[in-house]
Amino acid sequence: MPGSPLPPPHLFDIQCSLSYQIEDATDFLFQIHALNAMDQRVLSEALRLTPPVPVHVYADPFLGHRFVRLQAPPGELLLRYEARVQVEGRDWEDEAAETPISELPDNVLHNLMPTRYCESDLLGRAAWKLFGDLAPGTARVQAIADWIFDNLDYERGSTQSTTTASDVYLSRVGVCRDFAHLGVAFCRALNIPARLVAGYAIFDEPPPDFHAVFEAYLGRRWVLFDPTRLSRREDIVRIAHGRDAKDVAFATLFGPAKMLEMNPQLLRVPAAAAP
Amino acid sequence: MPGSPLPPPHLFDIQCSLSYQIEDATDFLFQIHALNAMDQRVLSEALRLTPPVPVHVYADPFLGHRFVRLQAPPGELLLRYEARVQVEGRDWEDEAAETPISELPDNVLHNLMPTRYCESDLLGRAAWKLFGDLAPGTARVQAIADWIFDNLDYERGSTQSTTTASDVYLSRVGVCRDFAHLGVAFCRALNIPARLVAGYAIFDEPPPDFHAVFEAYLGRRWVLFDPTRLSRREDIVRIAHGRDAKDVAFATLFGPAKMLEMNPQLLRVPAAAAP
C-alpha cells in the first residue's frame, strides 16, 4: 500500500445479525450502530432489514449514539448491520486525576446519580471503606475494576434482567453488564462520574456477544475500564454510553417477540487490508 | 387596572429560604428556580446567598430546568429565592389518548425506562393486573393516581432517601415523592411515558414543603397528576422534571453539612395585586 505510511492504528469490521420471531406487530428500539463520535469514526455502514420495514434513526443530540426505531409485522424479522470503524489509540496516560465536583462540566454531573442498576447510594459506605483511602485518580478506579475481577465470579446465566449492582455486590456473581454496573456504582459513590458503555468487542473465546464495560471521568475525559478482563480496551468499538444498561440496551421490545439469533461479530482489519 | 380585561389566570409568589450549617467546604447543587418553560413564565426572580458565594446557574438545554451550583465555606449558608410566576390554566381535556409507541417523540422515549426509584420492570405484572384492562387514556392514569391514594398511607417520616416505588408498593406507606414514584412506575410499566415533577405547592395544611407529583404523556402533552391529593394541580409551580427524584432534588450536597431550615412558600397573588 504505497503512499500510505501511517495506516489507521485500529480498523474494525462489524458484522451483526439479529433475528426475531414476531407474533404480533411489535415496536423495536435498537442500539446497534457504532458510535460516530469521541475516538471513533464510522467509515462506512449499512443496515438491512428483512422484510424491509421502514426505520427511523435518531441520534442523541448530546452523546451522538443512535437509536433505530421500527415496527415489525408478525413473522420473522432479520436485522443485519455492517460497518467499518476506525478507532483512535487508547493509550491514555495512566495517572489522570479525578476532577473536583465544583469543576465538573454541567452535563457530566448527572453521571454522579444512582440509577436503576447502579445504586451508588446503597453502596456508599462500602465504596468508601473499600476504596476511600486510596489516592484519587486513575489508579483508584483501576483498583475498583481489579476488586470486581477478583471478588466476583463470571458465570453466564447467573443473573437476570432485573439484577443490579447491589445485587451482585451481595451475590458475587454476574456477567459483563453486572461487572460494569458495579464499577459505575462504586465510582459514583466516590463522586467520580461514571457511565456504562455498550459495544462490540473481540473476545478470546466464543460465543460472540455484545459487551458492556464502564467509563470513569478522569483527567477531564472518559476513560474505559473492563472489570471482566474479557477484552482489551483497544478491542472494543463503542455503540452507546448511558446511565446504565437500560439506556444502552441493544434491543428493547414492546410486544410478544422471541429472539432467534444474536450474532454480533467484531473483526480486526489487518493493516494490509485497509484502503 | 383599566385596559387589562384579562388578568393572568394564575399568578404566584415564591418565597423560599434554605439554610445549612457547614462543617467543611461543601459543594451544593440546588434546583429551586421556577421553571421558565411549558405553561409557566417567570416574571421576576431574585436569588440571594449569605455569605455571597459565587454561583453558577446552568439550564438544562432540553427541559429548561435550572441548577445552581456553588461551593460554600464552613459556617452558615443561607439561600433565599423569590420569584413571581405566571401559570397558564391547566384545564386539560379530560380524555386525552395514550400515544402508540411508534408515534412517541424520540426525546420522550427514555421516559419509558425504569430508574433508581421507579422500577417499572419489577412492577410490570402488577401494573397490568391492576390497570391493564382499563381503557387507555387519561382515565386510566387517573385510575392509577386514585389507586395510590386509596391504597397507600401518607405518613411523614415513613420512608427514607433510598425508598423506591416497589418498596412503597409493598409497604403501602410513604410521602409525596413515594406516591409520585409509584405513579411513574405504573405508567411506564403500561408503556405510558411518565416523569417526576418537583415544585412549589399550596397545601391546605402546614408545614410548607416542596412537593412532588408526576406527569404522564397523554394527548401528546404532559399532564399532571397528584396521587396525594394534597394540592390542586392549579396550585403547583413547577421547578423541574426528571426521570425520578434523583434528577430533581431541591438540594444535593457533597460534603458534611446539616440543614437548619427549609421553608419553601408558595402564595397565590390576588388578581387585584397583579401589575
Next chain:
Amino acid sequence: MPGSPLPPPHLFDIQCSLSYQIEDATDFLFQIHALNAMDQRVLSEALRLTPPVPVHVYADPFLGHRFVRLQAPPGELLLRYEARVQVEGRDWEDEAAETPISELPDNVLHNLMPTRYCESDLLGRAAWKLFGDLAPGTARVQAIADWIFDNLDYERGSTQSTTTASDVYLSRVGVCRDFAHLGVAFCRALNIPARLVAGYAIFDEPPPDFHAVFEAYLGRRWVLFDPTRLSRREDIVRIAHGRDAKDVAFATLFGPAKMLEMNPQLLRVPAAAAP
C-alpha cells in the same frame, strides 16, 4: 370385600425415586417420609438406598416429621421410598374461628413470626388493606388463598431458591411454594398462625412433583389451603410442616452433587385394593 362396610376413606401409595450424581462425599438431609401423625397413618413403608449407605432417621419430637441423614460417596446415589398411607377425611367445618392471641397454645405462637421466605412484617399493611375488613375465620383465609390464585401467575421456572413471599407479591408470578409462602405471610400478618406443608399430591397434569401448600390455625386446629388449586386437599399426603420451605425441603445437600431424577408419585389406592 364382604364384612368391611367402612373401607378407609383415603388410602394412598407413595412411590418416590430420587437420584444424584455425586462428585465428592456429600451430606444429605432428606425429608421424604410420609408424616405418621395428625390425620395420617403410615401402614407400611420402605426406604432403599443404592449403594446401601448407612442412614440415620430422626423424628422431630414435636411435629413428628422425619429427616433422613446420610453421607454419600462419589458416584450415583439412588433413593427409593415406598409407603402406603391412610388419611382421614378432611371435610373440616367451613366456618372455624380464628383464635385470640391470648388463647393460642404456647407452641403455636412461633407460627406468627416472619421467616426467611415469609416476611409477614414487610407485608403487614398490604395484608390489612386487602383482608383486614373481612370477618375473621376460615372464610378470610379462603379469601387469601383465592386472592393469590387470582392475582399470581403460575409459571414453572419463574422463581429461584431465594424467592420470598414479598418477591412474588411484587412480581405476581411463582410456583406452588411461592403461592404457599404468600399465604403464610398474609395469615401471619393478620395474627393467624400459619405454616408451610410439604407433601405428595395427585395432580391433574404431569409431571409428578412434590407439592407445597399452607396451613392456618383455625378452630384450634390446622386447616389446609392450596392457593394453586392444583390439587384437592384430600389428595395431599403430608411429609412435614415448617416455618417455611427451608424447614421442609425434600433434600438439602452439603456438597457438589447434581440431581439426576426426581419422581415422587402419589397414587390413590382403590377401595377394593385395600386390605
Next chain:
Amino acid sequence: MPGSPLPPPHLFDIQCSLSYQIEDATDFLFQIHALNAMDQRVLSEALRLTPPVPVHVYADPFLGHRFVRLQAPPGELLLRYEARVQVEGRDWEDEAAETPISELPDNVLHNLMPTRYCESDLLGRAAWKLFGDLAPGTARVQAIADWIFDNLDYERGSTQSTTTASDVYLSRVGVCRDFAHLGVAFCRALNIPARLVAGYAIFDEPPPDFHAVFEAYLGRRWVLFDPTRLSRREDIVRIAHGRDAKDVAFATLFGPAKMLEMNPQLLRVPAAAAP
C-alpha cells in the same frame, strides 16, 4: 466467709424495668427472664407487674428460655424483673474445631438454615470468598467477628425492625443485633451452626440496653462472640437463644401500645456480697 473457699466466679444482679402506655387491650410476649440453663443458674428472681395482671410463663422445652404472656388493659403497664444469676466461667479453649455436618446433633441442624434476618443463602459466595480459605475452627469464627467489627459502623438508630444481615452487609452500618445477625449468617453460610443470643450485658458506656450477640457451634458446644466489642463475654447474662432476633425479642406486642421506658440493668455482684 469461712468455709467457702470457692466463691462463685461470676455473680450478677438484674434489675429490669419496662413500661408501656396502652390504648387498647394488648397482648404481650416478653422474654426477659434470665436463662436457667447452660452455664447459668438463677439463684433468685421476682417478676412484678403493675397493675397486677395475670401472667402465663412458658419455658421452651428444648432450650429452656422463658416467655411471659399477658394481656394488659388500657392504661399504663409497668413490668419489673429482678434476679440474681450465677454464671460459670467462659474461658473456653481458644481453638475448638468445627463439627462435620454428619456429626452434628440432630437438634442443631436447623441452626444451619437461613432465617428472616440471617439470609445465609444470599451471603453464601461472599462468606466463602471472605472466610473460605481460613482454617476451620474458633479462629475462623473470630475472624468473622473481627471482620464485622472492622467493616461495619455502629450507629444507634441506623437500622429498622426490618433490617437483615444482607442489608447491613450492604449498608455497612447497624446496631448490636445487626452485627450479630451478620455473624450468624456468615457462619451458617460456611456450614457452622449459629444462633442469636439475647441477654443483659455490662457496657462501658450508658445507656443500659438489651444486648444481642451470637453463638457458633464449635468443639461440640456453643461459643459466644460479640462482634460489637461492646461487652466482654463474661459480662453477658443470657436470656434466650433463637434462630434470629424474631425468636428472642424482649417484647412482642399485639396491639396499639407505646413503650415509655426501657431500663435493663446488669450489675456485677462483688465477691464479698455473695451469700
